[in-house]
Amino acid sequence: MSEVVAWFGDPANWQGPTGVPTRLWEHVWISAVSVATAMLVGLPIGLWTGHTGKGANLAMNLANIGRAIPSYAILVMVLPISLALAPRLGYSPNLGLSFIPTFTAMVLLAIPPILVNTHAGLQAVDRDLIEASRAMGLKESQILRRIEVPLSLGVIVGGFRTAVLNVIATATIGAIVSFGGLGRYIIDGRLRGIAGIPELIAGAILVTILAVGVDLVLGILQKRITPRGVRVVTGHPEIIEPAPI
């Protein structure tokens, strides 16, 4: 354990292209880009299937396949394809080696919770409420925007949170294909054998701190944007917030 503390205390580990700030930035960057892309894909599909109830089975099953294939397998499967496509599509082979496989694996990891939660959140909205809105003359897009999305926002953000947490923890495997990020410490530490164990543990600690820290922030955010009427309040009855009428 003292060796792990020594690792954190070594200034060499805090500067340059292999230092913690650089690795942390790479990690945050790939996680953000992957989850943002997954939102662009998962959110509209989830809103569509959740609102209409159409295509839900297909979408959920596809999403679950994405969830079932290990990210490592996706990484290794994408690698030869992204390398082979590099000369044909004119991107740098280095992108094909490290960024594209990592990015693909992370997007496929992040889509299922976003899609499934969005769908489930919308489906959970009281049918009577939607029928009543329809009877009052609200258009479908208005029902979606004014009734369904606000009421299920907590659940949707919950899916986003799960996606972020999964991606931050799993983006470590990018190091296998020469991508940076905090996974470098874990993968490199392992390859260095017994001498690399402090580095490996330090890497795991850094990833945990990042994942838990980001999750805490998102948890606060989730609480704040959930409409008060659908909040689950625990504790003493006298502090239950009254639902707005």
Added chain:
Amino acid sequence: MKINRVLAVGVSLLLAAAACGGGGGAKPEVRIGSDNFYESVLMAEIYAQVLENDGYTVTRSFRLGSRQERAPAFTDGQVDLVPEYVGSGLGFYDATLVTGDGATNRELLQEEVADLATVFGITPGEDTNAGVVRTDTATELGLASMSDLAAVQDQLRWGLPPDCDENPLCKGALEEYGITYPPAQRESLAACDVPIAEALNGDAIDFAWLCSTQPAIAQYGFVVLSDDLDLQPADNIAPMVRNDYLETVGDADAFQALLDAASALMTTDELTRLGVEIAVDQREVDEVAMEWLTENGLLTAE
């Protein structure tokens, strides 16, 4: 007194049971382990089948992990026999001792593990670290040996393992060959792994550290640069057997002779060829092992 009598009865019963089970000689069950990659599994399977053919019962505990995980399993007595690479195996105990000669490495490894195990005879075939380039790079730049690299080092994108900095066989060897370390264009990829071979084939790097029997070399037609300064350790393979197990075998010399006969026929070419059958053609290891043993007349009945 009473305890002694009970013990005596127990021991004689055990001896009787052992004598009955062996059919002529005591043949105690042998637990064979291996590392988690195809070549180690193949050698373990070959040794397993040779012993089974001779009437031993074999329990297979293959794919225990890398040496770091497998070595403790062997030391703690969870397995009795493992195929070991004599160069890297020696390096695990003391990296400074490793030489370029397989027989010497075997002897030194035997000294290191003398209290625990016996290292049997080595295969003539060896699996060493190999600097590898694509055919087009080799033709274009006229590369045949590691020494040819120095002159063109700045034109190359290097795929090097992340632990290269601390590894005398990597950084040290490259510097011996006149390469300024670290090279300007470098990707961190584990040696002998799938991604580094894919990266070389896919033109993301121009130089890769592979293992000399790695199927990707044959599969993609890579050029192995000769280690003209003989810097890489000789990694011949040998069965390493726990001494406490050997003591339970009636005739330890006969036991060793069985396995040595198989090891003696395993050349580098054969290792590579069988590796391609397993890793590229996706054939079952036990089938490949049995076929090879049969071809070489090692599975004949006693």
